[in-house]
Amino acid sequence: MLAALALFMAAGPQARSADLPSLWAARVKCVVAVEYTVETESERRSMFDYGTVVDSNGTIILPSGSVEANLPPEQLKDFKIYLPGEPAVWHGTYLGQDAFTGWHFIRAEEKLRPRLVPVTAFAARGAAPVPAIGEEVWGIGLRTKEEDFLPYLLKSELALIQSLPERTGTALQEVSGPGLPVFNRDGVLVGLALESGSQQFVEYTQMNRGGETVLLVDVEESSLFELADEALPNLGRIPASISGRPLAWLGADGLEPMDRDVANFLNLSGQSGAVVSEVLGDSPAEKAGMKGHDIIIAIDGRPLPRFRPDRVVADYIEKEIRRRRPGDLMKLTVLRGPDRIQLSAQLKDAPKLVREARREYFDGLGFTAREFVYGDAIARRLKPGGRPGVVVHFVKPNSPAAIAGLQPDDWIREIDGAPVATFAAAVEKLRAIGADPLRTECVLLVSHGGDTAVLRLKLR
């Protein structure tokens, strides 16, 4: 009893300022719930996420995994914003995903903005405090839509800080809703809870090479948070366009970490390295002279730091690339056999992504075709550039395409015996087939994996 009292006294000045109910009332204004619709060819799904307000213009960030990767932005619709505990629906606009942080940005409608408080209002002036192990941290959870996203208190103590490669705090138990802020006892911002950060943690600690990822935690709450000093400088990274471009790209694929034994064998003790599995065609890495099986050991002359676990080094290199801009020079030191080689790569804007590929749904046939992009050539081990054809993106169940055996990711080489020259030509042809009432069949030559198959779509 005495000891506890003594401690309390020692923490006196802070304790006085820590009036949790009033801190709570102010800080709950910087969080919102977000609902949006994913509209695909066959269905509409409602998705829910939590967002943190980052400025006075009504800008809200959602964590990186909150939107399925590879979804084209035009399939994301009807962004709605809810204030904690209120049933009223407000509207939002999707601004895109930031390449570096992975955050998705949305902007609240004007009328809502006066009611929002940016999280920066609770940030420390100067350097953000880094909580100590054992220090109390708290955050905000939000209930479901059915319960008007009622806010509730989550509180815990810091257990561990790691670099993954972001500086990441692990609390003893769930400390905030994924994507929502974490505060210290004084109500000062100390981090942003990671969504699927909890999954990330499990992934890093439980996944062996090639092993399965196990999800052991409640995704509605998170016990992991990115430290504020690392997150705060990025809050202003509002994407210039909905596509999230420019995306700096090196083209060194399949970065594999090395364990301590390998590093020591290669005289890399105290640092780390990553094997480049493949150098992609026409990429900055290829132009710089990088070869498959090279081992990256330093960026801009700085040896790669050692991470625990080792595999974080791959994410570290990815981040180093994404923090740069197309046109920037990136100096890389690689180990090739016994030699250390200095390379200088000029980063480029990444080639068109699958989510940016043009696509069109053919209702009568029952499938969506999309443009053949760079990644499709890589996946099929083809030289990039000049590859005609279209790729099947979606097949409607029980449609003529599905019955004929067409599958997503099939590469359509020929339509009715004629080679597919361009996406536009394929679309024109497929549209004409779908619109022709006298048509009884359509024959597609497709490649799936290494095999080629002739599929007959029975129409009508």
Place this chain on the structure above:
Amino acid sequence: MKPAILNLFRSRSILALAILLPATARKADAAVSRGLNQLFDSVVCIDVREVNYEEGSRRFEASIGSGVVLSEDGLILTNAHVASPKAVEINVTLANLEHVGAKLVGWDHWTDLALLRLDMDDVRRRGLKFSHAEFGDSSKLYTGETVFAVGTPYGLKRTVTRGIISNTSRYFEDDRGVDGYETGAFNTWLQTDAAINPGNSGGPLVTEDGRVVGITSRAYLGANNLGFAIPANVARQMVSGLVRDGSITRSYIGIVPSPLQDLEKFYSLALDTGMLIASVDPGSPAARAGLQGGDILLAVNHRAVDARFPEQIPAIQNFIASQPVGSAVTLTVKDGLATRDLSVVTERLESSVGEDCVLDAWGLSVRKVSRAYARENELADDSGVLVIGVRPGYPADVAGLQSGDIITRINRQPLGTLDVIKGIHAAYSSKPNPILVEAQRDRRVALYIIKP
């Protein structure tokens, strides 16, 4: 799509499942022919012990099959999945129940046939007697004809079952059908309803006069009497090749065929013309000549081909395979509306399964990456070895290697042959120093350290 699971019939454990029947004497319905009686004396039981490297260590496995003696000098025909080059000990039980040793003469997994030779010195020394069988003409068989399957199912000596020919040309190709090796691409099979059980494998399927018309090799497990045999006319040809060379040499061009049924109109072809090329192995002679999936093969060396139905494919494959290795073959190909002749120089056909070995000190079983394996898996080249097993807790396992990894370099040295890795392993065994291993899984390259 592969056909449903086909189970190879070699019994690994003998089930003593005897049902007692009342032993009342009965007169035979019909006399057994002299030929059939003589045939019975040529059917043998084959016990094989073979070595297996798959778990990162050396293991021995025992199995039982059947066989038929073909000649006075002790040649025995059986299945490739009964006796393979991995056999370390082969023991034959003659029809008179005497045991005698045998050695493998030759092996061909594509037709699932193997040829053994009895230890004739021992046979002569002990004055052992056996009969030998004669081949019949399997092309003369008709559906519904009575046949007998003779063999030693579950090790039960001289078991005869009777049935009919259910189908004379059954097609199935299996990439892993004979202990992981490819089979069935170059021949069709006889189908019979004579009861075939594990251990019947390698035994003869005979007509009423006792002539061998097929070699029993497989059946659907759990089905009622759906058994399959290699036709005698295929077997006869293989026997002469195996006696001469110990193996069968075939040509390869790298096309994957497919039937044309229902597609003739689309390709503007007359019925019963051509074969669809479903895909072309990357880097193969056909690929280098510019053939592509979706092309139609009209003729080989100006001989028209017709694969409207799947059953017709093996004969075409066999015709290509029987061309001399390294010879130029003219393929007439229809690609869109144009028809052109292409010249393709054949290569020697290889299995995708390379040679195995075990590296005991590392607890690592590896298999040479064959050219065929490298093409199937789109590897840059065929250097390297495939990990087929790791022994738990041994250095390879501790390092993180797993089955399916392809080791491309050790201590920065490329692995052209199995001897390279065996040499490094031998050096390690006498003086263990850490070894740097570069391995590839899917398309990812990673480094590992094997250390004591």
